[in-house]
Amino acid sequence: MIHPRRLSLILAGLAALCLTPAAWAGAPTDQLKAHIDQVIKMLEEPVLKVDGKVKERRVAVRKVADNFFDFAETARRSLARHWQGRTDKEREEFVKLFADLLERSYISRIELYGGEKIQYAGERSDGDVATVFTKIITKQGQEVPVDYRMLRRGDHWLVYDISIEGVSLISNYRTQFNKIIQTSSYGELVKKLKTKQEEFLFEEETKTKGSAEK
Amino acid sequence: MRRSALDLGVGIFVLIGILALGWLSVKLGRVEFLGGQGYQVTADFPSVGGLKAGSAVEIAGVEVGRVEAITLADYQARVLIRIRSDVKLQEDSIASIKTKGLIGEKYVRINPGGSDRVIPPNGRIREVEAPVDFEELLSKYIFGKV
Helix, strand or coil: CCCHHHHHHHHHHHHHHHHCHHHCCCCHHHHHHHHHHHHHHHHHCHHHCCHHHHHHHHHHHHHHHHHHECHHHHHHHHHHHHHCCCCHHHHHHHHHHHHHHHHHHHHHHHCCCCCCEEEEEEEEEECCEEEEEEEEECCCCCEEEEEEEEEEECCEEEEEEEEECCEEHHHHHHHHHHHHHHHCCHHHHHHHHHHHHHHHHHHHHHHHHHHHHC | CHHHHHHHHHHHHHHHHHHHHHHHHHHHHCCCHHHCCCEEEEEEECCCCCCCCCCEEEECCEEEEEEEEEEEECCEEEEEEEECCCCCCECCCEEEEEECCCCCCEEEEEECCCCCCECCCCEEECEEECCCCHHHHHHHHHHCCC
């Protein structure tokens, strides 16, 4: 016979064990998987699947992405050498523009999701940095390797780089940003990012208006 | 008397020839004496696909070092690189294995980062990109569509 008080103590202990964030640390794969599952669930949500809800769905996905993606770190690493000469205000503005750029190019791509499977193929950690290897299996059975580079921030592991087929996101943007800054200037790069974002918002606006009129 | 002068001439000629050959092999084989200058860093790649000891290491197309050795560590390829001492690598530099042209030789390209911490001698480049395997990509497109 277990004494009821002892039983409640055991239960409280178990509950604490499940709730402590410390149990999460050291498990980059688990954290990543939880976030990705959350995004997939959101994409499969029938309420958000309707055409007119594109914007709502994007906002929702972005919100989750903000939780496990370290946009500031990615922006800093992508700007590389040119990050040093920026003022705090410029940095803040750049991080915002860069997050918008990623949203435009990736989150809109995620919306094409149609039941692809994601396989977790192990992780490799080294101090505060970890790599989680995953494979996206398309409906045709093709395997696309996607590696997530993650940084530890307290109890959370945040993604700062994604390699698809071995091509790193940061490396790609670093080369492009460097080229633009070297041939023109930092101001030009910011201007370019701003115009692209405005164009995108304008397109989005006309699209939603069009579908509403239908 | 005349005979020995001729012998001496031939001897000197042969000696110069051997020295020239020695210089040529050092130059062509890129042998470095006394361990070479600069400092060493390592980088772990999932695959090196065709990279060899002696391959070039470049930043912006300029050679800044060479691959000294490639070993297997924990089923990954550990590449030992010697970098010129006047070149500093930031902690977030990315090392990628690239091909010169479509089917040219492999080399390591370093994309410099923006961190204020630099990689110390015998340190490690943590951010790496594996070479793109063209055959694998090709086979995906050939056999992939069912």
